Structures are given as structure tokens and as C-alpha cells.
């Protein structure tokens with residue numbers, strides 16, 4: 001079927017997708033505006049996408065998969081320079097964009113059109129620049145920030161070592177102050193102290209932020225951050241005292257040249273210690289400036305906050321691919337003499353996919369809310385108020401853990417939903433998955449971060465016990481002291497309250513368990529360790545309760561002035577989300593609320609009805625994510641649904657198809673088959 005597009009181009013669109021779009025009963029643009037945070041943002045995003053993508057510079061002539069590791073890296077560097085030049089010269093100065101900064105989610109979006117995996121400059125944008133902004137004094141900022149923003153220097157964040165990633169206090173790299181020369185001496189004393197993992201470190205960057213144990217006047221003051229030049233600015237050769245290289249192939253991130261770094265008594269000027277939170281004076285005196293010692297961990301909090309947004313976007317990409325493909329794909333014959341249905345018509349397929357659409361919305365709204373919380377805590381810190389930091393740390397830790405973990409699980413389900421073709425690299429689902437899978441580990445492992453939140457919750461519980469006031473995200477804890485279980489209420493508000501009760505019940509059970517072990521003679525640390533399985537589950541329950549509450553309230557708020565059909569489809573998704581998790585967690589609800597078997601039956605009925613209600617709008621809902629084909633990069637997910645044509649076009653690009661007979665036939669296979677080998 002031929003369709004005239006607005007831009008004047010005529011493109012062919014799969015007939016099933018045309019029908020799906022005709023069925024959609026809501027205004028797609030309106031939903032796009034809500035997801036973008038307003039019409040103004042959508043207009044600006046589209047403008048940025050046009051500037052960055054319309055000339056086709058982002059596209060590869062030869063698909064990345066066919067390049068050698070070295071060629072792949074070199075291609076990524078070449079494109080990084082184009083991408084960074086566009087940001088620097090054309091985008092950063094655009095009206096209204098100054099405030100967005102390097103890490104605007106819009107820039108991240110267009111990066112996906114340039115890089116199937118990641119740009120070697122990812123850590124420059126995502127960690128090096130933010131650390132300079134967060135950890136430097138005004139004088140240091142004036143020196144380093146313009147250089148980094150202009151890409152006169154490119155950097156990364158070097159914290160993790162071969163021996164330690166999670167336990168930052170256990171890092172072994174030393175930075176010892178020498179008052180004679182007013183320098184720090186950086187050294188890697190053991191194999192386990194070798195820096196490992198930093199993105200772009202292998203070959204790309206010439207500077208980095210290094211996290212090391214600070215020694216001055218013979219005393220260790222714990223980990224601090226330093227700006228270290230590692231390569232010559234002209235020749236790019238490693239400086240004396242520096243051994244640096246690439247760590248080799250990984251499950252993903254293969255264009256990211258993650259690297260290792262070894263110091264041999266490498267000297268840097270005293271001024272290169274990032275001195276906003278602590279200082280070493282010329283004579284070696286150590287001066288603590290910040291009121292909270294964990295402010296050095298600020299970049300990690302920032303990245304965890306940004307990752308929630310990143311997850312919403314990646315899931316939106318995966319589910320756009322899977323829903324469009326499911327509308328095009330026809331399979332099986334449930335009724336004799338009937339045409340094969342679109343796989344999207346199978347209830348089980350809807351069960352796989354609609355929760356992914358709802359989750360992308362839930363994560364988007366939660367991420368916007370978390371970002372606002374983050375900026376307000378930053379403002380508090382600027383005013384020397386640090387009492388809101390622990391809650392931000394607890395929230396950003398658990399949200400990072402749950403969002404990355406859910407997102408990875410749902411992306412894998414999107415792949416399952418695409419059957420065999422989902423396994424093709426050209427579907428892009430494998431690439432999206434390997435990217436997202438790493439996010440569950442980096443920037444704080446899943447379990448470790450949930451235990452950080454649990455630590456906060458246990459302390460909060462003690463406050464509630466003493467009838468002291470607590471912050472809003474944990475005010476529900478007081479319900480755990482209600483003796484009577486309220487009758488089951490299956491409304492959205494009722495489900496949210498039920499899950500808050502689950503979270504409170506789980507935290508209460510952890511407290512009982514810790515106290516039980518303490519009473520039987522264990523010290524607190526051992527009692528804590530013996531409770532960690534339950535503590536992780538309690539932190540997860542808390543996090544989910546926060547997401548449910550935020551998603552529900554933000555949906556109401558953001559659709560308050562929407563057209564009726566937009567309002568209902570957004571509310572339907574939110575209800576679907578709450579019903580899905582109620583059915584996933586019936587065990588918890590049976591344990592902590594008055595849910596009955598009959599209520600579970602009702603929940604199931606309502607859930608299945610909701611799938612049917614959402615079905616006609618499914619393609620419209622993924623169209624509303626408004627992800628350009630260049631960014632989706634998928635044979636299965638393109639807007640036009642020309643799935644089989646694209647699969648064939650991509651297959652023909654395989655170098656194996658360049659010749660009718662491969663030389664290995666004559667060299668190996670033929671002699672073997674003829675018994676001559």
C-alpha cells in the first residue's frame with residue numbers, strides 16, 4: 001500500500017500496520033507530548049533529531065557486525081567526532097538548550113542512531129564532565145570545564161580496580177602527597193589495584209578522574225578524586241609512569257574501549273586534586289570542607305538518576321520493535337479455515353508486550369520525578385543542608401536497581417515475542433539487551449544497591465517506632481502498626497496501599513529477624529548478614545511501592561487537561577501495570593493483606609479484559625514513543641513494517657554472500673567430504 005507522507009516522500013507501508021493505525025482511538029501526538037514533558041520539548045527534540053540525523057551521517061555503509069574489533073572501534077571514533085561536533089557547534093548553542101547540558105536525554109537518543117553499541121566518549125559525556133562539575137572548586141571549574149566542554153581534552157571516570165568495584169573503601173590505588181614538590185604521587189601497589197573497566201580508557205581519552213586513597217603526612221584519609229593526564233596531548237602516547245590499554249572483548253560495549261590503567265609513581269600537581277569537598281594545603285595539611293563525607297560519591301548518584309531515564313527509553317525502543325513486528329507477523333491457525341491471525345492478537349503475546357509499554361511509561365514518569373528530587377537535593381546541598389541526601393541515595397539506589405533489572409527482563413521478553421527473527425542482530429534487540437544488561441551491574445550492582453536502600457529503611461523503621469516524623473516516601477511505614485488488616489480494595493489506590501503494606505510488612509519482618517539474631521547472641525553486623533535475603537526483598541518491595549505511587553499520581557497529574565481518550569488510554573496502562581504486579585505478587589498480597597482467592601480470580605479477569613481494551617491502541621501507543629527509524633535501527637521495528645524486505649536486504653550485506661563459493665569449501669570441506677583429509 002502506498003502512503004503519502006507529510007515530508008512529501010511516498011513510502012510503502014505494511015497493510016496491517018495501516019489498519020492498526022486507523023484503529024487507534026487517541027491522539028498520538030498528545031501522548032508524545034506528555035512523554036516528552038510538554039509540546040515545547042517535543043518540538044525541540046524533533047529539531048535536534050533533524051539537525052543530527054537528516055543528512056545521513058550517522059549511518060554505516062557496512063554494518064558494524066562485519067567489521068573487525070579494531071575497525072569497529074575506529075569507526076566508532078570517527079562517528080563520535082561527527083556526533084560531538086554536531087553537539088558542540090550546532091546544538092549546545094540552540095536557544096533553550098543551554099540548560100540541558102551534555103547529558104540531555106535527547107542527545108542520548110540521537111547517539112543511538114550513530115552507535116549500535118556505545119560511543120567511546122560515553123564516559124566523557126556521562127561521568128568525566130559531571131564529576132568536574134560536581135567535585136571542583138570554582139577556580140578548578142574555570143580551568144577544566146571549558147576544556148572538557150570544548151573537547152580540547154577527553155576524559156573518563158576511573159574508579160573500579162581488578163580487585164574492587166563495589167567496595168570503594170577497599171580501593172588500593174594510592175595518591176601520596178609530597179610537600180617538597182607540591183605533587184601527588186599516584187601508584188598501583190598490587191595487581192588487584194590495577195584500574196579496570198573505565199569506558200574510553202583503553203585508547204580514546206587523554207585525561208581521567210582517578211579515585212584513589214589519599215595519603216598526606218603519613219595518614220590515609222580515604223578515597224578522593226584527582227584529575228590525571230595519562231596521554232600526551234599531541235602524540236597521544238601514554239605519559240611516563242602510565243601503563244594503559246584495552247581490556248578486550250565483552251558481552252556488549254565493544255566500541256567503548258573500556259580500559260586498564262597502572263600507575264608507577266606517576267606525579268600530578270597538587271591542584272589536580274578535586275577540592276570542592278576536601279583539600280590538601282601546600283604543606284600537606286588535610287582540610288575537610290564538605291559536611292557529608294559521601295559527597296565524593298556524587299557522580300554515582302547522578303548517573304544512577306540518569307539511568308532510570310535511560311531504561312525508560314531503551315524499553316520503549318524494544319517494545320516499539322516487538323509491537324510493530326507482532327502486528328505484521330502472522331502465525332498458526334487457531335480456527336480451521338480462518339486466516340492466520342496477527343501474533344499480536346494472541347492473548348499471551350499481549351501479556352508479554354503491553355506490560356512493557358506500561359513499564360516504559362512508569363519508568364519515564366518515575367525518572368522525571370526522581371530528577372526533580374535530585375535537583376532539589378542539589379539545591380539543598382548548595383545551601384549547606386544535607387539532611388535530604390540519605391533519602392536521595394536510598395531512592396536512587398533502589399530505583400536504579402529495579403529499573404535496570406526490570407528493563408533487562410522485559411527487553412528479553414520483547415525478543416521472545418519476536419520469535420526467531422528477534423534473534424537476528426538486525427532486529428537490534430540483542431544489542432539493546434546487551435547494553436541494558438550491563439546497567440544492572442555497573443554504577444552499583446543490583447543486590448548491593450538494594451542493601452543500601454534496606455539500610456535506610458531499617459533506620460527509618462526505628463524512627464517510626466519512636467513516633468518520629470519521616471519523609472514522604474516512607475510515611476506509609478506507620479501503617480505496619482495498624483493491628484487490623486483492612487478489607488481488600490482492588491481499586492488503583494487500594495492496590496497501591498496494599499503494596500505499601502507489603503513493603504512495611506517485609507521491613508518489619510527484617511527488623512524482627514535482625515533482633516531475633518541479636519537476642520541469640522549475634523552482633524548487629526552478623527544479624528544483618530543473616531537477614532540480607534529478606535532485606536533485598538524488602539527494599540525491592542519499597543521501591544515498587546514508590547514506582548506504583550509515582551506512576552499513578554503522575555498519570556493523573558499529567559493527563560489532567562488531556563483529551564478524554566488520551567486520559568483513558570494512559571489510565572488503562574497504569575491500571576494494567578498495577579493489575580500485572582498484583583498477579584505477579586499474589587504470595588506477598590496473601591501474606592500481608594486480606595486478599596482472597598476470589599479476589600485473585602477478579603484481578604485476573606480484570607487484567608485480561610484490560611489487555612483486550614488496550615489491544616486496538618497498541619501500535620498507536622508505540623508510535624507515540626516517536627522513535628525515528630535511524631534510532632531504532634531495526635529490520636523488525638521500522639515505521640513502515642517492511643519486515644521481510646528489510647531482513648532480506650540486510651542478509652545480502654553479509655560478506656559471505658559476496659562470492660558463490662567460499663574458498664574453505666575447496667580447502668577443507670571438499671577434501672574432508674571426499675575422505676582426503
Ligand SMILES: CC(C)(COP(=O)(O)OP(=O)(O)OC[C@H]1O[C@@H](n2cnc3c(N)ncnc32)[C@H](O)[C@@H]1OP(=O)(O)O)[C@@H](O)C(=O)NCCC(=O)NCCSC(=O)CCCC(=O)O
Pocket residue numbers: 122123126127157159160165166167168169199294295297298300301303389390393442443444445448452455456
Ligand atoms: C556500596 C557502597 C554504597 C558502599 O560504600 P561504603 O563507602 O562502604 O559505604 P558504607 O560504609 O556501606 O555506607 C556508609 C554510609 O554512606 C552512605 N552512602 C553510601 N553511598 C552514598 C552516596 N552515594 N550518597 C550518600 N550517602 C551514601 C550509606 O547510606 C551509609 O550511610 P549510613 O552510615 O547508613 O548513614 C559504595 O561503595 C558504592 O556505591 N559502590 C558501588 C560502586 C559503583 O557504583 N561504581 C561505579 C563505577 S563507574 C561505572 O560503573 C560507570 C558505568 C558506565 C557509564 O555510566 O558510562
Ligand SMILES: Cc1cc2nc3c(=O)[nH]c(=O)nc-3n(C[C@H](O)[C@H](O)[C@H](O)COP(=O)(O)OP(=O)(O)OC[C@H]3O[C@@H](n4cnc5c(N)ncnc54)[C@H](O)[C@@H]3O)c2cc1C
Pocket residue numbers: 123156157158159160163164165166167196197198199253258438441442443444445446447448451
Ligand atoms: C560495561 C561496564 C562499564 C563499566 N564502566 C566503568 C567505568 O567507566 N568506571 C569505573 O570505575 N567502573 C566501571 N565499571 C565497573 C562497575 O562499576 C563495577 O563492575 C560494578 O560496580 C560492580 O562491582 P564489582 O565488579 O566489583 O562486582 P562485585 O562486587 O565483585 O560483585 C560480585 C557479586 O558479589 C555480590 N556482592 C558484592 N558485595 C556484596 C555485599 N556487600 N553483599 C552482598 N553481595 C555482594 C554482588 O551482588 C555480585 O553478585 C563498568 C562495568 C561494566 C560491566
